[in-house]
Amino acid sequence: MNAPLLSVEGLDVTFPIGSGLFSKGKTLHAVSDVSLHLNPGECLGIVGESGCGKSTLARAILGFVQPARGRIVWQGRDISQLDKAGRRQFRKSVQPVFQNPLGSLNPRMTVGDIIAEPLETLRPDITPSARRALAVDWLERLGLTADMADRYPMEFSGGQAQRIAIARAMISEPDLLICDEAVSALDVSVKAQIINLLYDLQRETGVSILFISHDLAIVRQIATRVMVMYLGKLMEDGPARELFAHQYHPYTQALLSAVPIPDPVMEQSRRHILLKDDVPSPLDPPSGCVFRTRCPVVKPNCILEIPAITHPEKDRQVACHYKGVQLEETD
Amino acid sequence: MALLEVHDLAVSFRTPRGVLQAVKGVSFQVEPGTCLGIVGESGSGKSQTMLGMLGLLPPNGTVSGSALFDGEELVNAPRSLTDRLRGNRISFVFQDSITGLTPHMRIGDQLAEILQVHKGMSKKEALEISLSMLDVVRLSEPERRLKQYPHELSGGMRQRVMIAMALLCKPALLIADEPTTALDVTVQASIIRQFAKLKQHAQTAIILITHDLGVVAGVCDDVAVMYSGRIVEYGAAADIFATPAHPYTRGLLACTPRMDRPGNGPLPTIPGSPPPISLSLPGCAFEPRCALADAACAASQPEVRRAGNLLTACRKVSA
Numbered sequence: 026m027n028a029p030l031l032s033v034e035g036l037d038v039t040f041p042i043g044s045g046l047f048s049k050g051k052t053l054h055a056v057s058d059v060s061l062h063l064n065p066g067e068c069l070g071i072v073g074e075s076g077c078g079k080s081t082l083a084r085a086i087l088g089f090v091q092p093a094r095g096r097i098v099w100q101g102r103d104i105s106q107l108d109k110a111g112r113r114q115f116r117k118s119v120q121p122v123f124q125n126p127l128g129s130l131n132p133r134m135t136v137g138d139i140i141a142e143p144l145e146t147l148r149p150d151i152t153p154s155a156r157r158a159l160a161v162d163w164l165e166r167l168g169l170t171a172d173m174a175d176r177y178p179m180e181f182s183g184g185q186a187q188r189i190a191i192a193r194a195m196i197s198e199p200d201l202l203i204c205d206e207a208v209s210a211l212d213v214s215v216k217a218q219i220i221n222l223l224y225d226l227q228r229e230t231g232v233s234i235l236f237i238s239h240d241l242a243i244v245r246q247i248a249t250r251v252m253v254m255y256l257g258k259l260m261e262d263g264p265a266r267e268l269f270a271h272q273y274h275p276y277t278q279a280l281l282s283a284v285p286i287p288d289p290v291m292e293q294s295r296r297h298i299l300l301k302d303d304v305p306s307p308l309d310p311p312s313g314c315v316f317r318t319r320c321p322v323v324k325p326n327c328i329l330e331i332p333a334i335t336h337p338e339k340d341r342q343v344a345c346h347y348k349g350v351q352l353e354e355t356d
Numbered sequence: 357m358a359l360l361e362v363h364d365l366a367v368s369f370r371t372p373r374g375v376l377q378a379v380k381g382v383s384f385q386v387e388p389g390t391c392l393g394i395v396g397e398s399g400s401g402k403s404q405t406m407l408g409m410l411g412l413l414p415p416n417g418t419v420s421g422s423a424l425f426d427g428e429e430l431v432n433a434p435r436s437l438t439d440r441l442r443g444n445r446i447s448f449v450f451q452d453s454i455t456g457l458t459p460h461m462r463i464g465d466q467l468a469e470i471l472q473v474h475k476g477m478s479k480k481e482a483l484e485i486s487l488s489m490l491d492v493v494r495l496s497e498p499e500r501r502l503k504q505y506p507h508e509l510s511g512g513m514r515q516r517v518m519i520a521m522a523l524l525c526k527p528a529l530l531i532a533d534e535p536t537t538a539l540d541v542t543v544q545a546s547i548i549r550q551f552a553k554l555k556q557h558a559q560t561a562i563i564l565i566t567h568d569l570g571v572v573a574g575v576c577d578d579v580a581v582m583y584s585g586r587i588v589e590y591g592a593a594a595d596i597f598a599t600p601a602h603p604y605t606r607g608l609l610a611c612t613p614r615m616d617r618p619g620n621g622p623l624p625t626i627p628g629s630p631p632p633i634s635l636s637l638p639g640c641a642f643e644p645r646c647a648l649a650d651a652a653c654a655a656s657q658p659e660v661r662r663a664g665n666l667l668t669a670c671r672k673v674s675a
Contacts, residue, residue: 212630213608220622221625246613247619269615281615285545287609289576289597297545301494304512
């Protein structure tokens with residue numbers, strides 16, 4: 026097997042919250058002890074509900090936040106140890122695509138300039154006119170037209186703006202695209218177009234994708250591996266096909282059963298595993314297993330002991346004391 | 357007679373750039389104890405239909421047509437009538453729960469106020485009923501919640517409070533506009549379950565506005581698919597999902613990824629994007645994106661006709 030493109034080892038990201046003159050403040054553990062590997066050409070889906078740390082994980086990989094502990098290793102090198110040239114190479118190779126495309130595009134620049142801009146710093150060897158030509162090239166590759174290069178972001182619909190954001194990310198020929206809820210704000214009919222676009226890009230260019238989403242049906246469509254997070258921790262991960270076929274963790278089972286199926290006969294007759302309440306505040310996570318407050322199979326030792334990550338099968342990871350218990354569907 | 361009968365409802369807005377037709381004549385009805393799903397993409401007019409019907413449009417909006425609720429006309433109804441109905445016999449749940457709650461009032465006071473105003477109850481009595489209603493919507497620690505302020509609750513809890521508030525007066529009609537869109541999927545599942553129980557046990561009629569076909573499938577008996585201010589397909593949920601006739605409905609269903617099917621390469625797609633509200637076409641609004649369209653489709657509006665068990669506004673659908 027090839028060396029992984031990206032590996033994250035025991036990553037912790039924390040934020041100090043509310044410390045002031047009269048309060049000591051708290052520490053928010055946004056990501057705790059998360060490890061992952063991403064191989065070239067893979068699409069790793071990271072799923073979980075709000076506050077599970079999936080976006081913070083992405084931001085840590087992009088270098089926007091500093092990890093409190095753990096390592097992020099890019100092509101065999103720890104990114105915190107990179108020299109200036111190494112950092113530049115890393116920034117060129119890892120490109121983000123965010124949820125709100127119109128918010129991430131400069132409203133005062135033409136679309137052509139927006140797409141070409143990363144090349145100014147990442148590829149100083151390319152002349153400005155060649156940059157422009159490349160930008161137009163990418164516009165057309167992503168299903169837009171060359172004449173759109175002279176227009177401004179506000180003239181575009183959400184789907185078109187997301188194509189522009191992807192063109193901007195792809196122009197530096199990255200090895201990894203980090204898509205953080207990249208299709209979540211789009212209309213249903215446009216979502217499918219962007220998913221297909223990412224799928225095609227991946228096949229044509231071999232780019233790896235870290236696909237962060239709360240939408241499991243979409244992740245099922247595109248991901249080759251899936252990682253399930255809850256309150257900053259890894260619950261379960263494995264190859265997509267296997268994870269969607271069989272889940273070891275009660276949370277994964279509940280999460281999958283909660284996703285509605287667009288078929289009234291099936292959806293109204295199937296029973297769901299309903300969880301109590303909401304995800305607890307990440308400021309005050311439960312002791313032991315973080316999922317225990319909502320877990321249908323919770324036992325006393327879940328309160329005391331943090332479950333270790335185990336490997337019930339080759340290539341699968343689960344963090345649960347009672348992994349493999351198949352939940353009865355509850356009403 | 358249906359509980360709610362809407363006929364040819366239209367909503368428009370005067371803007372500096374001219375008149376925008378947000379809703380271009382929609383008709384539907386809702387029976388007690390059933391749920392109508394109104395599905396559509398952004399700008400299709402699904403929310404404006406409801407706001408227009410209930411007299412909640414901003415000052416530059418106008419509404420025409422008819423909406424009979426239990427025999428009473430809602431469209432452009434006098435304030436005395438809408439005040440009597442809204443929050444009492446007709447209630448709403450919006451997507452954004454934080455703006456629906458008053459930030460400086462305790463949850464208990466906000467809930468009780470509704471019963472005090474509409475039912476003339478004492479504060480004590482009202483709080484008791486509020487407490488039991490929080491239990492109905494499965495909010496944990498209901499006694500404590502009554503004393504809390506909205507900002508102390510999570511989004512899912514606030515939405516449950518909003519639903520409890522909407523149900524306090526046992527409304528005959530509940531209108532929920534994207535009630536679960538901002539929520540996590542595990543919370544969504546339990547709220548949809550509550551809606552299903554509500555229509556079953558309390559005979560409440562529900563109008564559920566959503567873009568999520570999965571949510572529709574979970575609770576709706578009838579579905580109206582909206583596109584660019586019009587209902588393009590209308591009928592029983594079972595028929596809409598099993599034998600959709602309109603090319604837009606078919607496309608929408610095909611391009612929705614499903615959890616019960618493995619991802620198999622590219623999804624079918626509908627080219628282009630939903631039209632902006634400002635765009636007014638002489639013909640079928642879906643024509644620019646439709647694979648079946650011809651010159652006649654672009655020339656004039658398709659008539660609504662029967663296709664199997666569905667009402668469909670498409671020329672290309674054979675009856």
